[in-house]
Amino acid sequence: MQCPSEHGDNAGILLDFCARRLSSAQTLAVERHLLECSRCRESMDAHRSFWNLMGEWQAPEVSPDFDRRLFDRLERQQDRGWRARIAGWIRLTWKPAIPVLLTAATALTFILVREPAPVPVPAPQSAAVDGVDLNQVEQTLDDLNMLHQLSPTSSQSL
Amino acid sequence: MMAVAALEPDAELMLRVREGDSASFAILLERHRRPVIHFLYRMVQNQAVAEELAQEAFLRVYRSRENYQPSAKFTTWLFRIATNLALNAVRDGRSEKRQEVIESAGQDRPVQVFDARPNVEQRMVEDARMSEVRSAIESLPAKQRAAVLMHKYEEMEYSQIAGALECSESAVKSLLFRAYESLRSRLAHLA
Numbered sequence: 116m117q118c119p120s121e122h123g124d125n126a127g128i129l130l131d132f133c134a135r136r137l138s139s140a141q142t143l144a145v146e147r148h149l150l151e152c153s154r155c156r157e158s159m160d161a162h163r164s165f166w167n168l169m170g171e172w173q174a175p176e177v178s179p180d181f182d183r184r185l186f187d188r189l190e191r192q193q194d195r196g197w198r199a200r201i202a203g204w205i206r207l208t209w210k211p212a213i214p215v216l217l218t219a220a221t222a223l224t225f226i227l228v229r230e231p232a233p234v235p236v237p238a239p240q241s242a243a244v245d246g247v248d249l250n251q252v253e254q255t256l257d258d259l260n261m262l263h264q265l266s267p268t269s270s271q272s273l
Numbered sequence: 274m275m276a277v278a279a280l281e282p283d284a285e286l287m288l289r290v291r292e293g294d295s296a297s298f299a300i301l302l303e304r305h306r307r308p309v310i311h312f313l314y315r316m317v318q319n320q321a322v323a324e325e326l327a328q329e330a331f332l333r334v335y336r337s338r339e340n341y342q343p344s345a346k347f348t349t350w351l352f353r354i355a356t357n358l359a360l361n362a363v364r365d366g367r368s369e370k371r372q373e374v375i376e377s378a379g380q381d382r383p384v385q386v387f388d389a390r391p392n393v394e395q396r397m398v399e400d401a402r403m404s405e406v407r408s409a410i411e412s413l414p415a416k417q418r419a420a421v422l423m424h425k426y427e428e429m430e431y432s433q434i435a436g437a438l439e440c441s442e443s444a445v446k447s448l449l450f451r452a453y454e455s456l457r458s459r460l461a462h463l464a
Contacts, residue, residue, distance in 0.1 A: 127446055127449070127450055130449070130453060134424070134425070134428070136430075161457065161461075161464065162457075164464035165453075165456065165457050165460060165461075165464045166425075167464075168402070168406060168460060168463055168464050169406060169425055169456070170425075171399075171402070171403065171406070172315070172403055172406050172407065172410075174310070174311035174314045174315060174426075175314065175320050177306060177307055177310050177324070178320075178324055181306065181310075181324055181327075181328070182299075182302065182306070184328065185302070185328050185331055185332070188328060188332060189332065189335060192332070192336075
């Protein structure tokens with residue numbers, strides 16, 4: 116085995132040895148080398164101390180309600196999924212619908228706002244007789260009066 | 274006759290989730306909740322933020338269920354999601370130190386002693402040591418930090434770390450070598 120202290124490429128093997136990541140054969144080879152190489156033994160001691168120190172850092176325990184909060188979020192997401200699908204459908208259809216809606220709104224506004232056309236109203240029947248008719252009536256009355264005066268019955272009375 | 278490669282157990286569970294089996298998702302959550310949260314905690318050093326990011330990671334797993342393909346180990350995929358969330362959080366400055374961390378022993382700081390037993394001083398010394406370890410890890414570039422945490426604390430293989438960081442195995446080894454050199458140099462007085 117190449118000495119890790121002399122061959123930088125092999126330096127990681129000491130770390131892997133510390134982390135117990137080596138195969139049985141590799142572990143045996145490192146152990147044999149450490150018996151012969153003081154530099155690597157010192158390096159290994161430093162690695163081990165450092166590795167143990169790192170291992171002292173413990174993470175806090177997980178909150179007891181972590182799963183409940185996660186499933187609550189999943190449920191809300193599924194509800195939002197339905198609403199999102201409806202909103203997506205509306206987004207797909209609202210743009211083409213704009214011109215149609217605008218046209219309809221314009222037509223409706225036009226119908227409601229414009230002044231109604233004047234409705235032709237027949238001229239009212241006037242109580243006054245026009246002049247021509249009045250004269251004729253008067254003439255007729257005069258004629259009738261004259262005839263009455265000229266009738267035989269009326270002359271006998273004279 | 275074509276040989277069918279055996280799927281890892283987590284991948285099989287995830288395929289069941291894809292088919293609508295929510296109980297399988299609960300099993301995956303039970304298996305991986307703790308390592309994901311611990312990884313995220315050490316990345317951002319804030320438990321509340323870590324749990325929020327972990328929830329987002331599992332939500333993304335669930336949302337992706339219909340398109341899931343077992344092309345990599347489930348853990349690799351899960352930690353890729355978690356790592357990306359953590360890197361974004363670190364970049365956005367969402368990591369915060371815990372308020373109750375005791376500063377290094379050299380600073381004058383009034384400390385209320387609630388217990389006269391001798392182990393209080395030991396706890397203070399231990400807390401100071403851990404504070405230095407946390408600071409040293411926090412000082413690493415984000416990708417080196419993620420590689421160290423996955424390698425040291427989650428005991429992931431180089432190939433898994435490479436998958437999570439979306440880089441080669443040799444790049445992972447290089448990241449780890451630089452990170453550990455930096456940490457050993459900074460923490461030599463404590464080891």
